[in-house]
Amino acid sequence: MTSHLSSHHRKQLSTWLGGNKQFKLLYSTAVDECGASAFHSKCNYLGATVTVARNTTEWVFGGYTSVSWGVTPSWCYDDRAFLFRLDRNGSFEPKKYRIKAEHAGRATYQSSSLGPGFGEDIRFFQRGPYQESDGFFPCEPARRHGLNYNMGGDTATDFTGNNLKLSEIYVYKVQDADVEFDNPWRNIGNADHLKLVTQIEDYCPVEEAKLDHVNLLLVGAVGSGKSSYFNTINSVFRGHVTGQARSGSATHSLTSVFKTYKVRSKTGTTLKFRLCDTRGLEEVRGMKPEDLVAFLDGHVENGFQFNPLTKLGPDTRGYRKSPSFGDTAHCVVFVVDASTVDVFSDKILEVVKEFQESVNARGVPQVILLTKVDKVCPVLDKDLSGLFKNITVSDLVDTVAQMFGLPRGCVLPIKNYEKETELDVNMDVTALLSLQQILRLAHDYLYYHVDQNDDT
Ligand SMILES: Nc1nc2c(ncn2[C@@H]2O[C@H](COP(=O)(O)OP(=O)(O)OP(=O)(O)O)[C@@H](O)[C@H]2O)c(=O)[nH]1
Ligand SMILES: [Mg+2]
Incomplete structure (x- = not known):
């Protein structure tokens, strides 16, 4: 037949x-x-x-x-x-x-x-x-x-x-069908836990940009795992599972206040990046593209309370009227729940697309953090070591890259700490790889910015 x-x-x-x-x-x-x-x-x-x-x-x-x-x-x-x-x-x-x-x-x-x-x-x-x-x-x-x-x-x-x-x-x-390809669908090189931790702890922004740290802006639908990503990264560097940022399930976004989180190494040194956790995107009464642009351009201060009923503007409390380059986002991280990609809201995608126009216009790099991979393939729930050979994840990476109009290399699959009470080396390495990639892109953007200023 x-x-x-x-x-x-x-x-x-x-x-x-x-x-x-x-x-x-x-x-x-x-x-x-x-x-x-x-x-x-x-x-x-x-x-x-x-x-x-x-x-x-x-x-x-x-x-x-x-x-x-x-x-x-x-x-x-x-x-x-x-x-x-x-x-x-x-x-x-x-x-x-x-x-x-x-x-x-x-x-x-x-x-x-x-x-x-x-x-x-x-x-x-x-x-x-x-x-x-x-x-x-x-x-x-x-x-x-x-x-x-x-x-x-x-x-x-x-x-x-x-x-x-x-x-x-x-x-x-x-x-x-078979769960894994014979060979990895992405080469992650010799990903070593200690080496990755050291590289990220040693990270410093481009000197000429004169920044103390880079801002990594987390944007995504309600419940996609933005706050959990900060908790995951924080856990890796603290050396135990922590839950500083409030995460969980709710109809509306649990994160109602804009927070720029610092991460410290085990010795207490503050690392040179901030994870900027925003309110989740929703179909009704959610953030609009122009609100997201305000975050992108550094107009929103740490601790800002988002109110869906008032328009974000110079008269809003917590609005920074004249942000410096250090206040802006240096990489936009779209957070997408892998287990709900097939029912991703058209309305939210429209908001994202419009926002992306502003991100593209400024040349700010974008990545997609594909969370909850453990929920799309039961094997990964038990053991994350097969992530980069997993066929379902590879398919989802293709789908999400197409949805957001970004190269597949910009889609970074991870599993956040959620039910675990102890660290897991495969989860750590996956999270560290994603952060390393995000920092590389942010770093390139700083060079781009410095070069642009040199040319003017
Ligand atoms: N299984 C699994 N659950 C996850 C993962 N990441 C997050 N979660 C769970 O998903 C739920 C939502 O996570 P949050 O981190 O609060 O999501 P958020 O994007 O910050 O959501 P809002 O602040 O409400 O917009 C929580 O119950 C998390 O424990 C993951 O990788 N795997
Ligand atoms: Mg949150």
Whole structure:
């Protein structure tokens, strides 16, 4: 049998399913009869599957269920089920629609007289068999989109192009793929804990820039792990796990006050960088691009209390009217939760994109800290040593780099200290590698700034 899923499609489905998945074709209307009997004979009792359809106007869409198909007429509970679109009018525009939590008991419906059906939201075919005619199967698909699956405001046009003339229907079994590449996807050289600690402790900003330290501005959605990153770095240098910055889960950002954190070595020396922890970005009442630019340009003083109801400006308390170069950000660190990349908010991405225009205009370097990698691959939760060989993480690095329009080398995967009470050498080294890279970029930016001033 030939395969109908492109590598883009496979990669996207795999990411949605937590990574490292393979898709084995079980049933295809290109080969098998289009009808309930052929479908059940090929697809029953085989565990998780994806059903994918292509319509006559080149929409590709379908549904995932972790529950086996069967023939006993019944609703099936599946809180992991989702519908999806892969292509829209021939172009790859993936979108995922999760099952509504309260409707998980009606995720799929199975019966020997029906093809695959997801809630009442979409049933791909009835009993059949159907003969293809005019390029599609007249298989009477049924639809009540949005009844059991959360369409997030999307309509039938967004999901299927409002066209259920299906020219192909295929079902794949979902299987775990290999977790690791044979060779690392990024060469991290001879990463030695002590060497990295010493290099960072010895770091000094470019002399001509006349700065005491560089400012590393942490920006990201609520709960992405900004405060935890400071706690992680602080822990590495203190020599034990600390939790100075408040971190945790909340609907709105836990960090409401802008803090520029110092990190000290074990001997108490203050290191030459500050981690600047901002309030999390939110869809509603969150920070706007111009607020972020105020942080970038050094207008915001340490301890500033962000108020979503008032506009940040010269009259706001804690607004520095005439910042010096030493007050500005010398590297912008976008913090992204690896486990929610597939549902990253469009609105927040819009804010980020607009902010990036200002960052680009000033030539300030940008990196992405990809946190919570332990949540995307269970192996990494136990042992982080395979991080730079891990296939899921490598895929996510590609996706996030594309989303933010940055080179893949600017995406730095890490796991923060959160549940741990003791330090772990692999977590330390990963965090140190990320900080080393951020400091290198900030350092280059100082040279750029000095050179620019020399030229004027
Ligand atoms: N598993 C895991 N959890 C993490 C990681 N990083 C952060 N967390 C958890 O994610 C939650 C949010 O982390 P925070 O550091 O408070 O996130 P934040 O970006 O500062 O959030 P706001 O200040 O609310 O905007 C906390 O419960 C952390 O323990 C990580 O790498 N892995
Ligand atoms: Mg925080």
